[in-house]
Amino acid sequence: xxxxxxxxxxxxxxxxxxxxxxxxxxxxxxxxxxxxxxxxxxxxxxxxxxxxxxxxxxxxxxxxxxxxxxxxxxxxxxxxxxxxxxxxxxxxxxxxxxxxxxxxxxxxxxxxxxxxxxxxxxxxxxxxxxxx
Amino acid sequence: xxxxxxxxxxxxxxxxxxxxxxxxxxxxxxxxxxxxxxxxxxxxxxxxxxxxxxxxxxxxxxxxxxxxxxxxxxxxxxxxxxxxxxxxxxxxxxxxxxxxxxxxxxxxxxxxxxxxxxxxxxxxxxxxxxxxxxxxxxxxxxxxxxxxxxxxxxxxxxxxxxxxxxxx
Numbered sequence: 001x002x003x004x005x006x007x008x009x010x011x012x013x014x015x016x017x018x019x020x021x022x023x024x025x026x027x028x029x030x031x032x033x034x035x036x037x038x039x040x041x042x043x044x045x046x047x048x049x050x051x052x053x054x055x056x057x058x059x060x061x062x063x064x065x066x067x068x069x070x071x072x073x074x075x076x077x078x079x080x081x082x083x084x085x086x087x088x089x090x091x092x093x094x095x096x097x098x099x100x101x102x103x104x105x106x107x108x109x110x111x112x113x114x115x116x117x118x119x120x121x122x123x124x125x126x127x128x129x130x131x132x
Numbered sequence: 133x134x135x136x137x138x139x140x141x142x143x144x145x146x147x148x149x150x151x152x153x154x155x156x157x158x159x160x161x162x163x164x165x166x167x168x169x170x171x172x173x174x175x176x177x178x179x180x181x182x183x184x185x186x187x188x189x190x191x192x193x194x195x196x197x198x199x200x201x202x203x204x205x206x207x208x209x210x211x212x213x214x215x216x217x218x219x220x221x222x223x224x225x226x227x228x229x230x231x232x233x234x235x236x237x238x239x240x241x242x243x244x245x246x247x248x249x250x251x252x253x254x255x256x257x258x259x260x261x262x263x264x265x266x267x268x269x270x271x272x273x274x275x276x277x278x279x280x281x282x283x284x285x286x287x288x289x290x291x292x293x294x295x296x297x298x299x300x
Contacts, residue, residue: 091270092148094177096150097178100178101173101176102154102161102164102175103154103155104174105164105170105174106161107155107156109156110156
């Protein structure tokens, strides 16, 4: 299905990627240009059905179709895909790095508890202050 | 040391999921998330510090966390607690905020125009062979469209695709 037009380019990219046929088409295009007929081959799908998917991908800017050759080969446009990927990657990395620091911090607290006993003074204070 | 890496999400999940196993009892991990003094010890990516943190840990209560980038920029985040089950589960909204705690779009910090104002996070803390498995699920990234995508199982394919693009 065609996703509702979105003002937000990353959402448009994700919506276009939400379909397994379209992802397979993109995966195929990573190995080079292909015609509609070539792209339709692996699917039990009519050419018009494949063309519909290509339109969604084209609208999302994920592929481009040559106007020159009569067979109008499709090729991958990496830009939007990269933007979407960059964004998710940034978000994921933000939490991964925070978790690394949390991991270190938890190690430190436990080390301290081992050295100074289960409840050193600052730990008691900490517990009293916490919201239960 | 943490044992597992993470995966952005598996094909059956509807959200972005980040998991980690911490070698610490669950209560300790819970407190690291809910006690402001403790949050300030670890929150933020590498090179960042967390100079301020307020937590009103009750349903309907808000939090306001601040992190400082290595360049000295302060970024504030806020949200409302929707569910609190000590020491198992926290559900809260998230958005960027100004220093007064008013929600602002990500573009306020020049991050991107494309992010939704608010996302929803579910944090679960599970006992895991004497350690604690922490799972952070985030919904609403970005604009709900990604969840549709995740539902259709695009993640794996997407990762591979992105990889092959990086090589190209």
